[in-house]
Amino acid sequence: MDVTIDEDIDRCHEFVVADLQTSGRVLWSVVNNAGVLTYGHLEWGEFDDFVKVYDVNVFGVVRVTRKFIPLIRETKGRIVIVASMGGRLASDNLSAYCSSKAAIISVATVLRREMAKFGVRVSTIEPAFFKTGVYYAVVPSFEHNWVNTLDPIRQVYGDQYFADQLAALKRRRRLSFGSKNLGTVVDAMVDAVRSRSPNRTYSPVNLWPLKVVPLVLPYIPQWVLDLGFRELDSTKPAFVSQKAK
Template identity: 40%
Template sequence: MALPYGLPQRCLQAVVACWLISAVLSFVSGGCSLVLFAYLAVVALPAVAIYSFMNVDPATKAVLVTGCDSGFGHALALHLHDLGFVVFAGCLMKDKGADTVKQLDDAGKDTGRLITVQMNVTSDAEVATAVETVRANLPPSIKGLWAVVNNAGFSTFGEMEWVPINVYEMVASINLFGLIRVTKGFLPLIREAQGRVVNVASMLGRMGAYGRSPYCATKFGVEAVSDCLRMEMKKFNVDVAVIEPGNFIAGTSLYNADVVKAQSKRMWDGMSDEIRNAYGQEYFDQKTEVMLSYTTAGVSDISPVVNAMTDAVIRVYPRCRYQPMALYELFKICVATHLPEYVFDAMFL
């Protein structure tokens, strides 16, 4: 049997906490820090292990996942279905008969536990219809909706002077306001189940990145909304978890070379002559090439993200934040959030 997600890290955190507590107590009381550490560790490590193995029964739970046409959402919907959950897969392209949606429909044919739902998260009408579809198709034995995984997202690039305001608005309408719209629509069902909301943010929700302000702004917003909602939902025993993936562009279809080239052309064509002259074609093309290189960079195996999402859904007591990313990316966030800005700029800009 595979170890629960994050068990080694949780055990390491417990050991560090025990050591710090024992050091403080020994300093105050004059006792032996090694003995105190041993006592604390004997209690803490089994408790962490027990906590890590406490899962809900998937056969009694239903989950909604948005953005299931491809990438993380598609993989997560299939994985949760395999575990035994009733899965409602929100798909933007369901009404257009997309092949990936047909794959989900085929996977759920025999069990009846994987149901695709047309959902454009920017549409009030489609989200409202999705809520009623979920209500109508919940099995009688299942109370409410155990989890909403807000995975749908969109990405773009460009320096602020290059990006039209309507593009900022469009990215926000999907990544931020779409997430809020879906969450508000399904919260009554989530409260009924005393379940959880799982929001997909990004490492770029914790730090800025050159030429990514439209995306970063929305993911910072997701972080803030999630923190506020976590506080507000405690009285209903509803959890809120945030997933902060690192660079998995190579493993998803969210961003590819054709998308970057199309976005680049629209930006250049939409600029005024003044802005074009200020930056120059050569500089603009260089930045486009950098963005093109990102489409094949990073990790192509998306299983760390899917596993983190799954843990947030299946764990009785989920973490508040999951960070499936490389150590370098964790280090970069640490520098961005804990050291002066000039240090970050000198190291990474």
């Protein structure tokens, strides 16, 4: 179903209710897994693309969850929400994606406290560096956003800046340590659904150095993170280059 369309969600709900009545079963869990991104500078591309990210990653999750809460409440079941480590660590060119994931983590946190009164458990899954469809959408989205950027803004950055950024992005993708083993994420989902005492947060990764990131991230000063991202990107827009001359 399309989680941005109420009629789709209603049809899904009707199907589930009818199936439960026929089978005599009950609904134990809902796993919210839909997600999209747009990749590029904040002022690039069309605003509608930014809105779409929130419509799927935040409002879509809320729509589906609100619809199915009554069924989950009856069984004291589980609500699972797939967020991202990007919701804890904002990355350049991903302002829409990372902020939407930060928003849904906050929604899940409040929902967990509200649902605890009914015996319903709420967990977030916050993966990092997995090669999903979202991962492979980064380069096409970057190119799409540049093409759809207003001419005055494109002139500020310059075609050479975009070309340098795109080349660096593709180079990082070739060297990426992203994993195709999605089983680690699925295992976290299964545990959140089946465990007697599910975690509030799961941070599935396939490389051990990344396991420490969620632990140390709250203690890293923002200026250190800013410096780190600045070191990763030395390209300068045309506007800055001209000023330097």
